[in-house]
Amino acid sequence: MRYPPAMPEYDVLVVGAGNAALAAAVSACEQGASRVGVLEKAPEELRGGNTHYSGGLLRFAYDKAEDLRPLVPDAERQVTGFFSGVEPYPHASFRADLDRVTEGRSDPELSEILIGRSYETVVWMARQGIVLEPAVSLSAVRVGNTVKWSPGAVIRAQHEGIGLSRMWFESAGRRGVEVRYGASARSLVQDAAGRVTGVVVQDAAGMREVSAKTVILGCGGFESNPEWRARYLGRPWDHAKVRGTRYNTGDGLRMAMAIGALPHGQWTGCHSTPIDAGAPPYGDRRLTDKTNRLSYPYGVLVNARGERFFDEGEDFQFYTYAKLGGIILGQPQGVAYQIFDAKGAPFLEGRYKTGTPMVADTLPALVAQLPLPRPVCQATLDTYNTAVGSGAFVNPSGSPRPKRYST
Numbered sequence: 001m002r003y004p005p006a007m008p009e010y011d012v013l014v015v016g017a018g019n020a021a022l023a024a025a026v027s028a029c030e031q032g033a034s035r036v037g038v039l040e041k042a043p044e045e046l047r048g049g050n051t052h053y054s055g056g057l058l059r060f061a062y063d064k065a066e067d068l069r070p071l072v073p074d075a076e077r078q079v080t081g082f083f084s085g086v087e088p089y090p091h092a093s094f095r096a097d098l099d100r101v102t103e104g105r106s107d108p109e110l111s112e113i114l115i116g117r118s119y120e121t122v123v124w125m126a127r128q129g130i131v132l133e134p135a136v137s138l139s140a141v142r143v144g145n146t147v148k149w150s151p152g153a154v155i156r157a158q159h160e161g162i163g164l165s166r167m168w169f170e171s172a173g174r175r176g177v178e179v180r181y182g183a184s185a186r187s188l189v190q191d192a193a194g195r196v197t198g199v200v201v202q203d204a205a206g207m208r209e210v211s212a213k214t215v216i217l218g219c220g221g222f223e224s225n226p227e228w229r230a231r232y233l234g235r236p237w238d239h240a241k242v243r244g245t246r247y248n249t250g251d252g253l254r255m256a257m258a259i260g261a262l263p264h265g266q267w268t269g270c271h272s273t274p275i276d277a278g279a280p281p282y283g284d285r286r287l288t289d290k291t292n293r294l295s296y297p298y299g300v301l302v303n304a305r306g307e308r309f310f311d312e313g314e315d316f317q318f319y320t321y322a323k324l325g326g327i328i329l330g331q332p333q334g335v336a337y338q339i340f341d342a343k344g345a346p347f348l349e350g351r352y353k354t355g356t357p358m359v360a361d362t363l364p365a366l367v368a369q370l371p372l373p374r375p376v377c378q379a380t381l382d383t384y385n386t387a388v389g390s391g392a393f394v395n396p397s398g399s400p401r402p403k404r405y406s407t
């Protein structure tokens, strides 16, 4: 504990430089703070946290398609008939989705803030210079002459996460926010009364205290810390690959708990996505989220034993993919094979183009290429095909002949 300097260096010091941190820094300026600083652990060329790697897709509630017009005024120019293809996504639909995917176990107070303020937050982001666009390659399906959208997942930041991160840095720069790169927050400084008065920072020059009237922690989770993953998520999470930044190692949680913050929320679960088995151990700055493999509802998933282990069609992909990564990790060798036929292949997301598929003219010829017990896999697929009932193919928008939409 220390006596704080009479004049702290910053009014507001934000730890981290992703979406949360830079939104907080910009908001602090908007509220009248005049000296706002940001500490970014990464060097400048690797800045921006997971935000840089994200698809920049924003899920938020809106009562009618027209509510999106102020956010994407040019949408009709990009996608003809855009507003007629968008279904309403009111508060109740967002609530129902959240309750379904969490099996009713989301925090009632926090989830109410998340849903209830989602629209106004996106409007605020747009006012701060975050340019938005229809999320065509992620969520759009063409049905006849109309492009249909997965409700609530329609809008993204222009140029996805790379654009989102860049626009936040630009917005903060316009407000005079000072960003220090390669500056890692190590611990929180308190005064005799226990008030947080600054941060111990480590950078190329060594360790020093930086004082501030207010400190905001926006420095991500612990997804890039294998020891914490093993500690909280259990086996075999230390083996998982990370799609994003290598700098989120739980520092904010550690610093806060070290001064008595109460741990809250869920510690044994995480957002985990199926990615290409050849993806690097951490995110690739150029590929960003393009290693995702989310078109599994159109095919059959088998593990390294050649057996199915997941209901591919339990729900639409946006509602199941975030658990499927962890389920695959728990399978033998932590891998799975996604098998598509010629009917399913046209619906694959464009992101599959970054992978190298095994292709064959017949199912047995395809199975023959897979490094797994082939008779078991063939039997699995035969059982699956025999079980399929008759009837028309029903696609995500309910029409007989959808096509993936891309610009």
Ligand SMILES: Cc1cc2nc3c(=O)[nH]c(=O)nc-3n(C[C@H](O)[C@H](O)[C@H](O)COP(=O)(O)OP(=O)(O)OC[C@H]3O[C@@H](n4cnc5c(N)ncnc54)[C@H](O)[C@@H]3O)c2cc1C
Residues within 6 Å of the ligand: 015, 016, 017, 018, 019, 020, 021, 039, 040, 041, 042, 047, 048, 049, 050, 051, 052, 053, 054, 055, 056, 057, 058, 059, 183, 184, 185, 186, 218, 219, 220, 221, 243, 244, 245, 247, 248, 249, 251, 252, 283, 288, 289
């Ligand atoms: C590949 C991928 C795709 C995604 N796609 C989407 C999507 O389309 N839509 C969506 O809603 N979500 C998506 N997400 C999730 C989304 O990226 C995150 O939820 C969001 O960006 C998190 O923002 P954040 O500011 O909390 O953390 P981050 O953006 O991760 O920022 C954390 C920051 O803290 C810094 N930091 C960490 N420790 C310290 C320290 N000790 N001192 C100083 N700085 C520190 C990091 O360097 C970084 O700048 C995706 C994530 C990934 C990885």
